[in-house]
Amino acid sequence: MTDSPSGTRRPAPLDPDMFDPLCPSSAMPFRVGDKWTGMVIRCLEDGPRRFTELRAPLRAVTPKVLSETLRAMERDGLLTRTSYDENPPRVEYTLTPLGRSLLPLLDAARTWSRTHLPLLLAARTAHEQEAP
Amino acid sequence: MTDSPSGTRRPAPLDPDMFDPLCPSSAMPFRVGDKWTGMVIRCLEDGPRRFTELRAPLRAVTPKVLSETLRAMERDGLLTRTSYDENPPRVEYTLTPLGRSLLPLLDAARTWSRTHLPLLLAARTAHEQEAP
């Protein structure tokens, strides 16, 4: 309650390394919506975030693609976009209940990956070595 | 135990309409691996299937794409391909334990879709109508 001008509780800053670049979706065999939708949901699970806040952990995604992803998610009712008429401009993205309902699924996918993804990658590597 | 020449228990025939063409993956916001991987896993969950057996419910997918999907899944250790030296040729695809481990996730995705997909589609439609 120190520097929260509009009364909204700000969640802790996002870790810029919260996504392993070695596991982009090439290895992760799951996708929710577009390529970055799942990661955006993860970024928003603790509260509303601004555009540039989302870009910190998602620095691999260009503003164009992030903006496309966000507009698609807004269209699908997964998040809401709130623009404050301030200066500098401020825009906040917040998960809707529908968007939150995907969190358990993302958890399940993450759990699967932790336990089984090494097996999948090992099978892939083995296959490449026996038939190069 | 009537017409099972090689002793393998054959599961019931697949329903050619087991996949709703109105819900291809355009609406289903989940993907496991490639576009058809999830459906192949569903087709194989009751036991091994032959190539043409898989084509019955997946008649939208051409043999080329199905064969590509199957080879990718074999490479990733999700299924095994067994070729019998008979005539006419016979090839069977069977889920591995790793492939089976994805079934709970597919169940979870299906459950989500049943309860929440209408909301998502309604939001999409509403958005299209207010901003055409």
Place this chain on the structure above:
DNA sequence: AGCGCCGATACCGTTGAAGTAACCGGGGTC
């Protein structure tokens, strides 16, 4: 001889998602 079955493969075209680079407006700051 000709046709069909099974399980593919080869060749080629289309599509759409993703990426690159540049730019915008409007106010604050130096």
Place this chain on the structure above:
DNA sequence: GACCCCGGTTACTTCAACGGTATCGGCGCT
């Protein structure tokens, strides 16, 4: 007046997945 920040947008290019059509080889059937 020059520059920066925020939250994007626009135009252009790239690339892999996807799809369509044609074909194959070996055998059996008629």
